Amino acid sequence: MKTHHLVLLCCFLTVGLAHAQPPNVVYIIADDQTYRDFGFMGSQDALTPHIDKLAAQSARFVNGYVPTSLCSPSLGVMLTGRYPHQSGLHYNHPPPGNSGFNKMSSAAEYEAARSPAFEIIRSQSTLPRTLGTLGYRSFQTGKFWEGHFSNAGFTDGMTIFQPSPHLNYTGVTRVLKDGSQAAHGNGDHGLAIGRETMQPIADFLDRNGKTQPFFLWYAPYLPHQPHDSPQKYFDLHRQRGAAEHRIPYLASVSQFDDTVGELMTMIDQRGLTKVTLFIFVVDNGWTPGKTRMKKSPKEFEHTHESKYSPFEDGLRTPILIRWDGHTRAETHEQLVSSVDLLPTVLAAIGKPDAIASLSGRSLWSAAIGESKLEDQPVFGEIYPGDATSLGHPSRDIAYRWIRRGPLKLIVPQSQKGKAAWGDYLTDVALFDVVADPDEKTNLAAKPEHAADVQKLRRQLDAWWTPGDDSQVPQPRR
Numbered sequence: 001m002k003t004h005h006l007v008l009l010c011c012f013l014t015v016g017l018a019h020a021q022p023p024n025v026v027y028i029i030a031d032d033q034t035y036r037d038f039g040f041m042g043s044q045d046a047l048t049p050h051i052d053k054l055a056a057q058s059a060r061f062v063n064g065y066v067p068t069s070l071c072s073p074s075l076g077v078m079l080t081g082r083y084p085h086q087s088g089l090h091y092n093h094p095p096p097g098n099s100g101f102n103k104m105s106s107a108a109e110y111e112a113a114r115s116p117a118f119e120i121i122r123s124q125s126t127l128p129r130t131l132g133t134l135g136y137r138s139f140q141t142g143k144f145w146e147g148h149f150s151n152a153g154f155t156d157g158m159t160i161f162q163p164s165p166h167l168n169y170t171g172v173t174r175v176l177k178d179g180s181q182a183a184h185g186n187g188d189h190g191l192a193i194g195r196e197t198m199q200p201i202a203d204f205l206d207r208n209g210k211t212q213p214f215f216l217w218y219a220p221y222l223p224h225q226p227h228d229s230p231q232k233y234f235d236l237h238r239q240r241g242a243a244e245h246r247i248p249y250l251a252s253v254s255q256f257d258d259t260v261g262e263l264m265t266m267i268d269q270r271g272l273t274k275v276t277l278f279i280f281v282v283d284n285g286w287t288p289g290k291t292r293m294k295k296s297p298k299e300f301e302h303t304h305e306s307k308y309s310p311f312e313d314g315l316r317t318p319i320l321i322r323w324d325g326h327t328r329a330e331t332h333e334q335l336v337s338s339v340d341l342l343p344t345v346l347a348a349i350g351k352p353d354a355i356a357s358l359s360g361r362s363l364w365s366a367a368i369g370e371s372k373l374e375d376q377p378v379f380g381e382i383y384p385g386d387a388t389s390l391g392h393p394s395r396d397i398a399y400r401w402i403r404r405g406p407l408k409l410i411v412p413q414s415q416k417g418k419a420a421w422g423d424y425l426t427d428v429a430l431f432d433v434v435a436d437p438d439e440k441t442n443l444a445a446k447p448e449h450a451a452d453v454q455k456l457r458r459q460l461d462a463w464w465t466p467g468d469d470s471q472v473p474q475p476r477r
């Protein structure tokens with residue numbers, strides 16, 4: 001009798017678990033878009049109706065940050081849940097760097113030089129790898145810098161570290177000295193998503209959407225340059241009287257937004273919206289300046305204060321979290337970071353401890369309206385695009401920053417006696433980014449702020465003081 005009861009209990013538990021299938025997880029990651037340039041963030045000229053609709057349905061964290069304002073290290077934070085100085089993913093290009101790679105004699109030489117770096121992500125926990133152990137299939141599309149999609153633990157994907165010459169826009173394929181072609185390193189075949197097609201996602205959803213939970217990485221090369229959207233998007237913004245230097249960028253923002261609409265429709269048409277957790281974030285900001293690009297005069301260079309920089313236009317992002325029936329559509333003003341996303345997702349799927357010792361904090365209980373988020377500081381680190389060595393972020397770090405309340409402290413780091421890379425600051429700077437979001441007035445030397453500088457500096461150093469890289473994952477030797 002007892003055994004019979006046990007069997008029944010087991011059956012009951014199994015059925016119970018089957019009903020509690022964890023949600024699908026969809027990351028929508030904008031590439032090079034400034035935090036202000038969304039309708040729901042108050043933009044006057046950017047048109048983002050589909051993202052605005054998602055925002056209206058989401059827990060909205062409007063004071064979000066990425067730790068670093070550059071593509072690959074920022075995506076690395078999202079994949080690993082660790083800061084670049086912890087994951088070792090602090091660069092776009094391993095040594096000898098982007099121009100060094102372009103000077104190589106053959107694709108074989110380039111691939112051999114770049115491949116050891118892929119061991120860095122292969123050796124650590126990632127979101128797709130962890131979700132895989134929990135029964136998820138995962139699909140990588142768009143930007144991805146770690147070679148083949150499987151290196152980060154995706155079960156399926158588009159990026160394979162092979163040239164994709166049919167994508168004939170800049171920054172996708174390298175041509176080496178012997179005429180051979182190689183993948184640039186930022187996503188190759190994956191970069192077709194959004195710009196050329198959404199079909200691979202439709203196919204993945206049709207293959208896997210109903211049978212097991214899935215994780216979708218939607219990180220199209222948009223609104224990133226080249227700003228070569230279909231003419232209708234240029235016409236739209238010209239007719240609306242947008243400033244000339246903003247039109248190519250705004251066109252790409254509109255094109256990106258339309259793809260978000262397509263994606264949401266695809267998921268909806270398959271009846272998957274209610275069982276899907278959506279995350280929206282930007283990898284780094286990008287603000288058009290008024291200087292035309294030499295190589296492509298229809299486009300404009302970005303401002304010095306956005307991408308790459310330690311300033312707000314490079315670092316800020318809205319963060320949206322939506323799972324219908326769970327999250328509450330409301331605005332949160334607290335400071336949050338993209339390093340918080342991985343713990344948030346693990347909390348949402350009921351596996352908060354699936355990866356030990358993550359750096360961020362879960363936003364989940366705030367997103368579902370269960371508790372108010374505590375005010376905490378956010379931190380970050382800025383590097384050049386090219387690493388001088390692997391496994392040693394301390395040798396390349398150029399700026400560290402902390403924001404607490406309205407105050408942001410930026411600390412430049414000189415390397416080998418030279419001023420900090422990037423020509424952003426030569427000395428410690430303190431800004432009140434609420435009163436002065438353009439960071440024009442450096443308060444660091446003002447006597448009334450001496451205590452703030454000291455306190456923030458202590459907190460920043462406690463978070464990370466460059467020097468000891470012995471815990472950083474190493475490349476393959």
Ligand SMILES: [Ca+2]
Nearest residue numbers: 031032071283
């Ligand atoms: Ca980017």
